[in-house]
Amino acid sequence: MSPHQTTNNYRELFVGVDAQVPTLSGEQCTYVSLDNAASTPALKAVQTAVDNFLPYYSSVHRGTGFKSQLSTRAYEDARNTVMAFVGANPAEHTCIFGKNTTEAINKLARRFPFTEQRNVVITSGMEHHSNDLPWRGAAHTVHVGLTPDGCLDEEDFDSQLERHKGSLALVAITGASNVTGYLNPIYRLAEKTHAVGAQILVDCAQMAPHRAVDMRSIEDPSHLDYITISAHKMYAPFGTGALVGRRDTFGRGDPDQQGGGTVEIVTLDEVVWAGPPDRDEAGSPNTVGAVALAAAIKQLEKVRMENVANHEAELTAYALSRLPEVPGLRLYGDKDPANAHKRLGVIPLEIDHMPHFKVAAILGHEYGIGVRSGCFCAHPYILHLLDLTPDQSERAREHVLAGDKSELPGLIRASFGLYNTFEDVDALVEALHRISRAEYHGEYVQDRATGEYIPEGWAPNFEEYFSSA
Numbered sequence: 001m002s003p004h005q006t007t008n009n010y011r012e013l014f015v016g017v018d019a020q021v022p023t024l025s026g027e028q029c030t031y032v033s034l035d036n037a038a039s040t041p042a043l044k045a046v047q048t049a050v051d052n053f054l055p056y057y058s059s060v061h062r063g064t065g066f067k068s069q070l071s072t073r074a075y076e077d078a079r080n081t082v083m084a085f086v087g088a089n090p091a092e093h094t095c096i097f098g099k100n101t102t103e104a105i106n107k108l109a110r111r112f113p114f115t116e117q118r119n120v121v122i123t124s125g126m127e128h129h130s131n132d133l134p135w136r137g138a139a140h141t142v143h144v145g146l147t148p149d150g151c152l153d154e155e156d157f158d159s160q161l162e163r164h165k166g167s168l169a170l171v172a173i174t175g176a177s178n179v180t181g182y183l184n185p186i187y188r189l190a191e192k193t194h195a196v197g198a199q200i201l202v203d204c205a206q207m208a209p210h211r212a213v214d215m216r217s218i219e220d221p222s223h224l225d226y227i228t229i230s231a232h233k234m235y236a237p238f239g240t241g242a243l244v245g246r247r248d249t250f251g252r253g254d255p256d257q258q259g260g261g262t263v264e265i266v267t268l269d270e271v272v273w274a275g276p277p278d279r280d281e282a283g284s285p286n287t288v289g290a291v292a293l294a295a296a297i298k299q300l301e302k303v304r305m306e307n308v309a310n311h312e313a314e315l316t317a318y319a320l321s322r323l324p325e326v327p328g329l330r331l332y333g334d335k336d337p338a339n340a341h342k343r344l345g346v347i348p349l350e351i352d353h354m355p356h357f358k359v360a361a362i363l364g365h366e367y368g369i370g371v372r373s374g375c376f377c378a379h380p381y382i383l384h385l386l387d388l389t390p391d392q393s394e395r396a397r398e399h400v401l402a403g404d405k406s407e408l409p410g411l412i413r414a415s416f417g418l419y420n421t422f423e424d425v426d427a428l429v430e431a432l433h434r435i436s437r438a439e440y441h442g443e444y445v446q447d448r449a450t451g452e453y454i455p456e457g458w459a460p461n462f463e464e465y466f467s468s469a
């Protein structure tokens with residue numbers, strides 16, 4: 001059997017993967033979704049769970065009716081499902097539902113018990129802005145350096161740890177990069193972090209949909225103190241995320257958001273906060289989102305995370321072996337197909353002399369292929385990978401501040417999910433071949449304010465495909 005044919009049936013598990021979309025030529029084609037590092041399509045199991053739940057949906061926690069009790073149970077069951085999925089232990093950890101990873105990390109930044117002695121956070125130069133900016137506002141933040149091809153420089157990590165060991169409160173590191181797909185050695189970093197008396201957060205937004213996460217007991221030196229996930233990257237796009245972390249942290253201090261649900265009792269003179277997780281879930285929660293996330297997790301568990309990882313590694317190895325055939329195409333990060341199982345299927349690339357915004361636009365408008373281009377909310381990492389000189393970076397900064405993103409440095413990113421196939425890789429490679437030979441039909445005009453390219457005289461009629469009316 002040729003490796004070009006997909007033999008599993010994972011694709012059947014998903015909603016909308018055979019959707020037809022319009023192209024500039026007037027033809028329709030099956031959409032090829034290669035933007036899974038941003039958001040993933042829904043699993044059918046998620047759609048079914050939400051459909052089955054909605055007739056019984058009602059208020060949670062304090063409602064006395066049958067539907068309220070059922071909804072409360074579904075919400076709390078979802079919490080247990082998330083905790084079991086990441087190896088958390090209810091005696092040591094709590095799971096706080098929120099909107100997404102960004103909200104979760106911001107919450108931890110506000111709730112972490114920094115002290116005068118321990119007020120340093122070590123993060124890295126490869127982080128998504130969501131695991132960098134919240135720390136800059138909350139503590140003295142140190143960025144660990146990177147190797148030239150964008151891996152975490154573990155020697156620098158060790159020396160920063162040594163330098164800050166007396167004042168280090170927290171290491172905040174990504175489990176996997178949303179730009180290069182690199183997986184960090186999180187359990188080893190956790191051991192080193194705990195050895196100097198600090199705690200560790202692993203941003204699992206990117207890792208959790210593709211690799212098993214195991215928080216381990218806090219007795220184990222390699223445990224993870226906090227992790228975050230985003231359901232829209234895990235095939236459950238209903239607006240939920242979770243922060244799973246130490247009960248002792250969330251059992252003390254004032255909640256960052258205060259209001260309904262966060263208290264034991266309130267008088268005009270006194271407020272007694274509830275225990276975790278209620279203290280940190282102010283207001284009415286997103287019950288449907290939690291039910292959806294739990295359904296996605298159960299489906300992923302049925303598939304098994306080893307199978308998810310193996311399938312995506314095969315796609316990645318195949319893509320890394322085929323993409324260099326495209327004239328003028330440059331890959332970033334680890335280019336070796338033999339290492340595909342050691343990283344995620346997130347592949348950054350560019351085509352010589354062609355703006356990344358333009359290549360991405362042509363892929364979308366003419367080939368029905370969805371990728372992403374730009375900096376992927378990781379500006380420092382992209383500047384590092386592109387090896388820009390300080391002058392080039394400064395020029396880019398000035399242009400952006402002047403309202404002109406037309407020359408914004410960046411890359412194109414193709415990222416795989418469980419439902420992608422070898423045929424999807426072939427479609428991408430074939431389209432990039434044609435683009436590299438200037439075989440495209442639109443006259444593309446750039447909007448300098450956004451940097452994006454639009455084909456002149458053509459726009460899809462979205463109403464034909466979806467309208468909320």
Ligand SMILES: Cc1ncc(COP(=O)(O)O)c(C=O)c1O
Binds near residue numbers: 128131177
């Ligand atoms: C590694 C990483 N961290 C954090 C985030 C932020 O996730 P969200 O937008 O769901 O808050 C992302 C999103 O792409 C990510 O890839």
